[in-house]
Amino acid sequence: MPALDPISILRERVSAAILAAFGDEAAGADPLVAPARNPEFGDFQSNAAMPLAKRLSKKPREIAQALLEHLQVEDLVEPPTIAGPGFLNFRLKPETVASLLASLDSDALGVVPAAETQRVALDMSSVNVAKQMHVGHIRSTIIGDCLSNVLERLGHTVIRQNHLGDWGVPICMTLSSLIDQGIDFEALTVDQLSNAYRAATAAGKPDYRGLEAVRRFDLGPKAAAELEEQVAGAEEVIARAKDTLLRLQSGDAEVVHRWQQLIDVTMEECERIYGRLHVHLTREHDAGESMYRDRLAPLVERLLGEKHAEFSEGAVIVRIEGMDEPFMIRKSDGGFLYATTDMAAIDYRVRELGCTRIIYVVDARQRLHFRQLFGAAQKAGLSDGNVELVHVAFGAILGEDGRPLKTRSGENIKLSDLLDEAVERAAKVVREKNPELEAAAQQRVAEAVGIGAIKYADMSQDVSKDYSFSFDRMLAFEGDTGPYLLNAYVRIQSIFRKAQEAGVDVGEHSDTPLLLEEPQERTLALAMLRYPGAVNSVAEKLEPHHLCTFAYSLATAFASFYEHCPVLKADSAESKASRLRLCHLTSRLLEDAFKLLGLPLVEQM
Numbered sequence: 001m002p003a004l005d006p007i008s009i010l011r012e013r014v015s016a017a018i019l020a021a022f023g024d025e026a027a028g029a030d031p032l033v034a035p036a037r038n039p040e041f042g043d044f045q046s047n048a049a050m051p052l053a054k055r056l057s058k059k060p061r062e063i064a065q066a067l068l069e070h071l072q073v074e075d076l077v078e079p080p081t082i083a084g085p086g087f088l089n090f091r092l093k094p095e096t097v098a099s100l101l102a103s104l105d106s107d108a109l110g111v112v113p114a115a116e117t118q119r120v121a122l123d124m125s126s127v128n129v130a131k132q133m134h135v136g137h138i139r140s141t142i143i144g145d146c147l148s149n150v151l152e153r154l155g156h157t158v159i160r161q162n163h164l165g166d167w168g169v170p171i172c173m174t175l176s177s178l179i180d181q182g183i184d185f186e187a188l189t190v191d192q193l194s195n196a197y198r199a200a201t202a203a204g205k206p207d208y209r210g211l212e213a214v215r216r217f218d219l220g221p222k223a224a225a226e227l228e229e230q231v232a233g234a235e236e237v238i239a240r241a242k243d244t245l246l247r248l249q250s251g252d253a254e255v256v257h258r259w260q261q262l263i264d265v266t267m268e269e270c271e272r273i274y275g276r277l278h279v280h281l282t283r284e285h286d287a288g289e290s291m292y293r294d295r296l297a298p299l300v301e302r303l304l305g306e307k308h309a310e311f312s313e314g315a316v317i318v319r320i321e322g323m324d325e326p327f328m329i330r331k332s333d334g335g336f337l338y339a340t341t342d343m344a345a346i347d348y349r350v351r352e353l354g355c356t357r358i359i360y361v362v363d364a365r366q367r368l369h370f371r372q373l374f375g376a377a378q379k380a381g382l383s384d385g386n387v388e389l390v391h392v393a394f395g396a397i398l399g400e401d402g403r404p405l406k407t408r409s410g411e412n413i414k415l416s417d418l419l420d421e422a423v424e425r426a427a428k429v430v431r432e433k434n435p436e437l438e439a440a441a442q443q444r445v446a447e448a449v450g451i452g453a454i455k456y457a458d459m460s461q462d463v464s465k466d467y468s469f470s471f472d473r474m475l476a477f478e479g480d481t482g483p484y485l486l487n488a489y490v491r492i493q494s495i496f497r498k499a500q501e502a503g504v505d506v507g508e509h510s511d512t513p514l515l516l517e518e519p520q521e522r523t524l525a526l527a528m529l530r531y532p533g534a535v536n537s538v539a540e541k542l543e544p545h546h547l548c549t550f551a552y553s554l555a556t557a558f559a560s561f562y563e564h565c566p567v568l569k570a571d572s573a574e575s576k577a578s579r580l581r582l583c584h585l586t587s588r589l590l591e592d593a594f595k596l597l598g599l600p601l602v603e604q605m
């Protein structure tokens with residue numbers, strides 16, 4: 001199927017013109033086609049002349065002139081013009097817009113599967129067992145889900161991997177403390193569990209610094225005794241955790257059973273949240289750290305044997321070319337690290353899952369870890385030139401004060417509390433807007449508005465940047481928000497309902513001629529045609545916001561169409577049918593974009 005997206009088509013034509021005009025001298029030059037900055041001059045522009053001028057030491061206008069002479073676009077656009085220093089402006093012919101739009105109106109909505117499909121492991125969510133999911137986990141979860149949806153849509157096989165933190169000393173601290181307290185594991189709740197986690201990790205932190213200071217500054221026997229007791233207690237907690245880990249490792253039935261219960265309690269809560277977030281992630285996708293436990297020792301031995309790893313002061317490290325810091329994969333006490341597990345996970349994902357691409361949607365603060373990991377994996381031959389490792393590093397969620405979002409008492413906000421609050425606030429707005437809606441429907445709408453608002457606010461940002469979280473902003477019905485988009489969709493559904501009530505045929509007819517006479521109809525059509533390009537951009541750049549930008553510009557284009565172009569009261573039967581078809585297509589595109597973004601839809605609100 002040929003491309004339907006005008007930008008891709010024009011890109012090909014401009015590239016051909018560059019080649020025809022300058023040959024090899026301009027090899028690989030970017031055609032730089034984008035939507036026009038100033039719609040007065042056209043629909044699209046190419047900025048290719050500027051960088052080419054630099055490269056070929058010529059004037060940009062001369063280059064633009066040469067491109068113009070070689071461009072073959074008469075079938076698509078009005079005669080192109082040159083503006084400013086050397087921009088090429090294109091305006092699509094009305095019949096081009098109509099015929100592209102008619103082709104977009106297919107099941108695939110113009111989205112073409114990738115020429116070469118891949119098996120992709122997508123590391124997402126990756127929560128820690130015994131810890132409550134907090135706001136920090138939402139980004140990995142929803143961005144990972146959207147990227148998976150989009151890659152799948154393009155024909156790739158995506159294997160979602162929830163790399164749970166379910167192994168090691170910290171979780172064993174919680175486990176041993178719960179066992180010591182004689183907790184009834186059958187009745188264990190998430191709150192109990194996360195409190196126990198917090199208490200245990202605090203109890204397991206020996207204050208060596210404090211003790212040293214007390215001794216150095218001779219702060220008295222009482223202070224010294226207290227700190228000695230603290231340190232001894234903490235060391236005891238750690239020793240017990242290590243002992244529990246040993247029992248877990250050796251398969252002690254009781255400990256293994258209790259450990260499994262911790263995982264189950266944590267994951268039941270996570271599953272509830274995934275469901276609420278409309279994220280496709282279930283226990284099937286669990287691929288926690290514990291999965292690799294028996295692979296760590298042999299892997300380190302293998303890398304030592306192959307001379308990819310070496311000893312350094314008793315520890316085992318991998319030296320990475322071009323990086324000062326070596327990557328430690330075994331501590332001098334023989335213990336393994338987060339890093340070792342990640343090395344084993346790459347080995348597994350490449351050799352056993354057969355993936356040629358691994359995408360990690362993880363907090364930007366782990367950037368160094370992933371740089372080292374990727375370098376070490378390559379050095380150690382775990383991933384060769386056929387395997388691509390990518391870290392999608394996302395920024396932090398900040399409060400309105402510009403600091404990491406926390407509760408008033410400085411603790412991490414529980415994700416479920418955050419979702420509850422969004423839905424509660426949405427319920428208020430929904431009740432005000434539509435008091436007639438019955439209670440059950442109100443609740444459903446509030447849930448969709450609240451959850452959608454949070455997700456949209458998150459994904460419409462540049463992934464790598466920090467963003468500030470504001471309920472008021474994200475729940476507004478005006479502007480680039482989830483509720484605004486949902487409202488556009490709902491409006492269209494109400495047109496269909498009214499049409500039906502009036503006995504108008506609202507069936508979708510692929511042979512209805514599309515009349516794009518009004519400027520708002522044309523703008524709407526152009527906005528729709530960006531869909532395949534937006535989906536491709538998300539996949540290429542691994543950034544969900546391109547779909548959000550698409551959906552927002554579609555919704556605004558629809559709003560002005562709706563305002564200026566009566567649908568059911570159109571002047572002629574042809575115009576009415578054409579506009580209904582535009583409504584249908586807009587509705588389907590919004591629905592599809594929502595599906596890929598994982599945003600809930602409602603039919604009315």
Ligand code: ARG
Nearest residue numbers: 123126127128163165342362
């Ligand atoms: N559990 C880790 C954390 O919460 C994230 C794991 C990310 N994935 C990975 N393969 N390292 O920080």
